[in-house]
Amino acid sequence: MRLFVAVDIDDAIRRAISTFLDSVRGLAPDARWVRPESLHITLKFIGEQQEERLGAVKERLSSITGSSLRIAFRGFGFFPSAKSARVFWLGMESGTELGRLAGEIDRAMESLGIEKEKREYSPHLTLARGEGRSGAPGWRKGDKANKVFLRLQEKLAGMSPPDFGTMTAGEFFLFQSKLQRGGAQYTKLARYELSDNAS
Numbered sequence: 001m002r003l004f005v006a007v008d009i010d011d012a013i014r015r016a017i018s019t020f021l022d023s024v025r026g027l028a029p030d031a032r033w034v035r036p037e038s039l040h041i042t043l044k045f046i047g048e049q050q051e052e053r054l055g056a057v058k059e060r061l062s063s064i065t066g067s068s069l070r071i072a073f074r075g076f077g078f079f080p081s082a083k084s085a086r087v088f089w090l091g092m093e094s095g096t097e098l099g100r101l102a103g104e105i106d107r108a109m110e111s112l113g114i115e116k117e118k119r120e121y122s123p124h125l126t127l128a129r130g131e132g133r134s135g136a137p138g139w140r141k142g143d144k145a146n147k148v149f150l151r152l153q154e155k156l157a158g159m160s161p162p163d164f165g166t167m168t169a170g171e172f173f174l175f176q177s178k179l180q181r182g183g184a185q186y187t188k189l190a191r192y193e194l195s196d197n198a199s
Helices: 011-027 051-062 097-110 150-157
Strands: 002-007 041-048 069-079 087-093 124-129 163-169 171-180 183-193
Touching: 002 051, 011 069, 011 124, 011 150, 011 163, 041 097, 051 097, 051 171, 051 183, 069 097, 069 124
Parallel strands: none
Antiparallel strands: 002 041, 002 171, 069 087, 069 163, 087 124, 171 183
């Protein structure tokens, strides 16, 4: 089973992002665009696990404590750089709370022998991928100057950074990802509630 932990996105924000994607998708026709219905805020990519380990993963996640999160979706950028763009992403702001939750989940999964994240948590939504399959933000072997996103970058340079709205997340989920033709299919396996107390 291919597993990850994530926060789902409010429908109104998803619709706003979908409208934006409809307006810019044609400017990078060679990129692989993410379907709006599959957008989510990844907190921890767990990866392939044997089905008999699922119970232990769920149990560890149920011990996570945290407050509900206010998340603003605005701005955009390119990984690893604008000139060598491999990923077009949308930014988000949530203070330190989102990173703190991701860190707590990371430590809980490490106790099960799941590899700890090597880089600092950097919340973003991947909107499109250019050359190469990796969505990792850092430089990868083979990254080079390319023009996949050039027309899109020219268009965005003349725009004010879009604001897609703000939401309050009161829960996170354990997802299963099944790779299929046309993109991955995500299924929620478990829901975990966050406290309403923002202190």
